[in-house]
Amino acid sequence: IQVYFEKIRDAEGQIAATMLVHRDITREYEVDQMKSEFVSTVSHELRTPLSSVLGFTELMLTKELKPERQQKYLTTIHKEAKRLTQLINDFLDIQRMEAGRQSYEMGDLDLLPLVQEVVETFAVSSPKHELNVEVRALSTRVRGDADKLKQVLMNLIGNAVKYSPEGGVVTVALRTEPKALVVDITDQGLGIPKDALSKLFSKFYRIDNSDRRKIGGTGLGLAICKEIVKAHEGEIKVQSELGVGSTFSMYLPREAAEEAAPAKLEAAA
Numbered sequence: 001i002q003v004y005f006e007k008i009r010d011a012e013g014q015i016a017a018t019m020l021v022h023r024d025i026t027r028e029y030e031v032d033q034m035k036s037e038f039v040s041t042v043s044h045e046l047r048t049p050l051s052s053v054l055g056f057t058e059l060m061l062t063k064e065l066k067p068e069r070q071q072k073y074l075t076t077i078h079k080e081a082k083r084l085t086q087l088i089n090d091f092l093d094i095q096r097m098e099a100g101r102q103s104y105e106m107g108d109l110d111l112l113p114l115v116q117e118v119v120e121t122f123a124v125s126s127p128k129h130e131l132n133v134e135v136r137a138l139s140t141r142v143r144g145d146a147d148k149l150k151q152v153l154m155n156l157i158g159n160a161v162k163y164s165p166e167g168g169v170v171t172v173a174l175r176t177e178p179k180a181l182v183v184d185i186t187d188q189g190l191g192i193p194k195d196a197l198s199k200l201f202s203k204f205y206r207i208d209n210s211d212r213r214k215i216g217g218t219g220l221g222l223a224i225c226k227e228i229v230k231a232h233e234g235e236i237k238v239q240s241e242l243g244v245g246s247t248f249s250m251y252l253p254r255e256a257a258e259e260a261a262p263a264k265l266e267a268a269a
């Protein structure tokens with residue numbers, strides 16, 4: 001609680017009264033706390049890949065190195081620079097989305113080619129995983145922003161691959177519910193501990209178990225997915241069992257009238 005005197009002046013600017021003000025600034029304080037937490041996490045996250053880039057470039061500039069060494073260091077520098085780019089893009093995305101400054105180009109689109117495109121990308125980059133697409137939906141058309149929905153699919157399918165062992169099967173299934181087109185992404189991976197489920201979609205949240213400490217990430221992917229799906233008036237649900245696997249389900253609103261149309265025609269005939 002902030003307490004202060006506020007002077008009330010008359011038309012001539014003379015103090016006419018003093019008022020004792022009690023103001024509850026919990027909300028402002030919380031927002032401030034969140035902002036400074038964000039800034040310090042961001043700085044920390046940026047510093048890690050940057051110091052690796054600096055360290056390896058300095059080594060390369062000051063030492064005579066064998067070509068194999070050079071190649072190895074350059075690979076690391078490239079990887080870390082890519083990670084920096086990813087981090088900055090994720091930070092900017094989540095900031096813009098949370099501030100309500102993200103614009104969406106909504107249109108009628110078919111989700112199936114988007115799913116196929118993303119699955120194809122991971123099939124090439126992760127040939128040791130088996131990726132399947134199953135279509136059980138009556139229609140795979142939705143209203144949405146194709147680029148943004150692709151970003152969600154990249155994140156969810158990417159996580160399914162990233163958090164499951166080689167040889168694991170990842171299935172992307174499209175199905176219809178009365179009011180939604182649902183995309184279920186199922187993996188046979190590490191699974192998620194019960195106590196982590198409620199925090200999964202928070203910014204920077206990562207599960208800090210020994211089984212996944214070596215797996216890189218920003219902890220922003222699911223927070224971004226949540227914002228995008230929310231902007232589509234949909235939702236993401238997750239079911240998971242530790243050591244067995246997970247299913248992330250994206251629900252997107254669907255025109256219920258779509259399948260009613262043929263019935264109406266019949267009635268008219």
Ligand code: ADP
Pocket residue numbers: 155159160163187189190191192200205206207212216217218219220221222223246
């Ligand atoms: P990141 O992958 O960058 O850490 P995310 O926001 O995408 O961030 O995910 C948050 C955390 O949720 C991850 O650190 C991971 O531990 C867990 N997680 C996400 N998807 C899966 C999955 N399919 N299987 C197991 N754990 C997952």
